[in-house]
Amino acid sequence: MLDTIIEGAIAFMLIAGGAFAFIGSLGLTHLKDFYMRLHGPSKTTTLGVGCTLIGSLIYFSREDGPIIQELLITIFAFITAPVSAHMLAKSALHHKLKPDPRTRGNPVELESEKPKHTVEEAPQGDSPLP
């Protein structure tokens, strides 16, 4: 009885992990611009890999006691995924990738830098320049 429950938990974790990772990669493939595409891998794929690792943790700690090493990879993935997503978003803003019109938000970094005044305009105030 207990074996059946544990096997069911392992099977559920494996299939849930695979489904989450597949959905994340599907989002990476068919969303419109980079800022939308960043959502899929950085949240969903991390959860999918974590689910799979916890499933294998249960699988290998059935016979001879709990095994902690698998939890290390899970914790490492959950710590490092937001950091790499942040760095990727910063580099995308630095390259000024064009957002889709449906993407919400208007970050300062994406505004085009217009010159302060044109050549025809006379500078205001008492500037020493002509």
Add this chain to the structure above:
Amino acid sequence: MIDTALWIALALFCAAIVLNFYRALVGPSLPDRVLAVDTMYMNSIALIVLFGIWVNNKDYFEAALLIAMLGFVSTIAICKYLLRGDIIE
């Protein structure tokens, strides 16, 4: 029950890696490709773990841990290069 779940999970992760590969080939900009490769190493970690379950051997976790660490460091290094034009200033 575990065998069936294992095959389903393997198929899903392989399909996910194919989709990542498509994005890495097509991706219009450089951060897109970096993101695709980042996702690809995450999926390959899970694939190695599933292979470890398949052959019933728990030694494959060290390979997965190594891939996780090196992938994170390389992603951060490439992002740093894209941001500053230099990795260690």
